[in-house]
Amino acid sequence: MIKSIADRLFKWFCHPEYYPDIKGDLEELYSGHLDTNSKTAPVRYLVDVLLLFRISLLRPLFQNSILKDTGMLKNYFKISIRSLSKHKLFTTINVVGLAVGLASFLLIYEYTQFERSYDSFHPKADQLHRVSYVRISNGEIMDKDAMSAYPAGKMLQEGIPEVQLYTLSKQFDEVMVRIGNSLIRERSVITADENFLKLFDYEVLQGSKEEMLNEPNAVVLTKSRARAYFGDENPIGKTLETTGDVGGTLKVTGVIQDIPDNTHYRFDLMISDKTLVGSDDYDSWNYNNYYLYIRLAEGTDLKELTKKSNEVAYTSLNGEDRNRKSFNQLDIHPVQDIHLNSDFTYEPQLHGSKRAVRFLMIVSIFILVIAWVNYVNLSTARAAERAKEVGIRKVIGAFRKQLIIQFLCEALLVNLISALVALALAEWSLPFFNQLVGKEVIGHVWNHPPFLKVLLLFTTLGTFISGFYPAIVLSGFKPMEVLKGKFQNSNKGVFLRKLLVVLQFAASMVLIASTLIIYLQVHYMQSKDKGISLDYVINVYVPDHNLEGSDQQEAFDAKLQSFKEKLKGHRSILSVGGASNLPGGESADINSTTTNVGLVGLTEPVSMLTYAQYNDDGFMDAVGMQLIAGRNFDRTMKSDSNAFIANESFMKRFNLPDIESLVGEKLKMWGKTFHIIGIVKDFNRTSLKSQIEPTLYMPWMEANNLVIKLDPVNYQEGIDYFEESWQEYYPNEAFDIVFLDERFAQLYDQDKKFGDTFLVFASLAILVAILGLYGLASFLSVQRSKEVGVRKVLGASVWEIVFLFYKNFLVLLGLSAILGFPLIYYLMNGWLDGYAFRIDFPWQVSLISLGVVAVFALLTVSYQVRKVAVLNPAKTLKYE
Secondary structure (H helix, E strand, C coil): CHHHHHHHHHHHHECCCCHHHHHHHHHHHHHHHHHHCCCCHHHHHHHHHHHCCCHHHECCCCCCCCCCCHHHHHHHHHHHHHHHHHCHHHHHHHHHHHHHHHHHHHHHHHHHHHHHCCCCCCCCHHHEEEEEEEEEECCEEEEEECCECCCHHHHHHHHCCCEEEEEEEEEECCEEEEECCEEEEECCEEEECCCHHHHCCCCEEECCCCCCCCCCCEEEEEHHHHHHHHCCCCCCCCEEEEEECCCEEEEEEEEECCCCCCCCCCCCEEEEHHHHCCCCCCCCCCCCCEEEEEEECCCCCHHHHHHHHHHHHHHHHHCCCCCCCEEEEEEEEEHHHHHHHCCCECCCCCCCCHHHHHHHHHHHHHHHHHHHHHHHHHHHHCHHHHHHHHHHHHHCCCCHHHHHHHHHHHHHHHHHHHHHHHHHHHHHHHHHHHHHHCCCCCCCCCCCHHHHHHHHHHHHHHHHHHHHHHHHHHHCCCHHHHHCCHHHHCCCCHHHHHHHHHHHHHHHHHHHHHHHHHHHHHHHHHHCCCCCCCCCEEEEECCCCCCCCHHHHHHHHHHHHHHHHHHHCCCCEEEEEEECCCCCCCCCCCEEEEEEEEECCCCCCEEEEEEEEEECCCHHHHHCCCEEEECCCCCCCHHHHHEEEEEHHHHHCCCCCCHHHHCCCEEEECCEEEEEEEEECCCCCCCCCCCCCCEEEEECCCCCEEEEEECCCCHHHHHHHHHHHHHHHCCCCCCCCEEHHHHHHHHHHHHHHHHHHHHHHHHHHHHHHHHHHHHHHHHHHHHCHHHHHHHHHCCCCHHHHHHHHHHHHHHHHHHHHHHHHHHHHHHHHHHHCCCCCCCCCCHHHHHHHHHHHHHHHHHHHHHHHHHHHCCCHHHHHCCC
């Protein structure tokens, strides 16, 4: 068997003149091998054959092989250059279309690769997983929380051998760092234990990796933050004074490299985990406030591990009762999948969208394919023009293989020029592209090897895809038919050309409709009534410096209350309130608890996820919350310290018919009894991507987040007075105000960037399609110039001739609508389903997209056709 394969291989590549003699020598060697060892003889024969694979012994690949005759190869390129130079419109359209297509595809490809690369830079990244909580009720997933309780890590490592190492980390909303007399608001602060840098191997620039997080009150800075605080001085051993959620003196024990953008868990300050000893949630099962990461042994079956983990953790999560209808369980998720595939609440960062990445990739492929389609269309449209050239070449002895190489050389030349233009376009547009997607995906393209490799790959691929079919068509003409003029009326390639135009029209329709639907959805989210009013509402944070002792706290509270009363006295300040959390935050920007909740005497306690916010008696007026039953908090009533206000979503969970009548009832929660004094109308605290959260509002009369409603007419006067009063009461604190409507608008930055990016590249795709249609209409009108001349002689008007061309394109537009309408619905209705609050599918958008494509197509066609239709028939028919 091996010998026969070797014989066929040798006969295939060996030059016929040398084959008989060398074959005889091989047989003699084989006989000798058989005498020595009959089992290895076939293998040694195969080795001898392979050693004979030399250029000097190879048969010609073609008759008149271009490998041996470089003059022929030069001739092919010379003719290609002449042909391309002669038809400048054809060349320009193809080069521009292919260059735009390649540049767009490659930039989006780099962006999608960046989005998919999140957390892949860690050592053993495929073994890193995050442990999260999932709430199950009656067999359905009710809530998914990215956080875990502190003891869960230790329990998993001790109970499951596959868990090699774990680390726990907590994220803070903000920490105030005092530098001299000013405060710096740090919003990227976490805690971490000594295992954190073993799982996430960030580069340590200063300090001991093994010891920098071992002691309480230690802090590790990123390189940029260390330079911001200490300049070029050595920061190790220096201290930072902090206030807010983490207060006190922190000692700098290490400096690490800045955290890359492509990670789901970014930070600037990392405080030692032991600093939290003594806090309520430290080492407690009652609070899900920590991100738990584990490293698994290689080859671990994730499904089996999840089952085993939930078996080990069930009692700690739910108690002894194993027949509960509502219970908590663990979810173990690969770290590399979090950025694009997480649907959990309390994510540490605003995560990306797998659908958005997929949509942009589809757009980039559309652009590239449309550019390739243009080349095929224009090349086959020129078939009649090239037919005589092919016929003459065949008559004087050219083989079909040589003609195929000739036309592939043309395609290669066009694609190479396009690749160089694409490289220049990508480098020039890179700053704009990075700004468009909101992150620096790549610094430069010309020195980025992955970009250049993909550019080379798709240039080669494009040469064959765009050039192969035209080469086969053009080289297949029969000399007799061509030279007798029979080819002029041939329909060769017409069907494919029409099919490709239909696909171009359909793709353009999908892109236009998708762009409009994305815009409508983003506009809907931004303009929808949120249920509260945040216009001219500002916020400032008043740090309490972690005061110790009741006397200090009372003094702080009295000062804060006096400050609020002073603000209320100004005519430009309509109301002043305070809260623990502000509207317009992300999913993690609110407190929550999973506990048994029930209405005393009305319902049985049910375990549910409840969101909780603390605010004073002025907060509701400041943000325009609407009471539908009951009343607001009253600081003069001591009983309100034991009272709740609930939103509609919270009360609806009890499935009682009249929720307004529940005001005054008692709520059993955390083993205590509370009074429900009011019910507020639901409003969107966060993005409209999320459902409205079932929330309880609890009294905190001296909440640190001040919320001030300004008079729209004199709002600047109110801000000035606010700042003056701030300097009087808190002269050493940073006056850092935030407009809440701007804070809310930031939630849609990602959607707006996606919409803008989609619009830009969809426009480029449509532009490339129009360019191709322009060129195609130009060639077709010139090709039918004699027919147009005859019709004019017979009395046809210019617009009758234009309409004659229109009829063909109108049929193609109708076919594209049949293909495009279902695609638009399937793609975009699925995209809209990802939003909790969404628009109804706008059917009229499909018709608008068809209309836009029709207008552009018919204008393009009429422009080219009219240039031929207005010609004097004497010019077009003078040689007939």
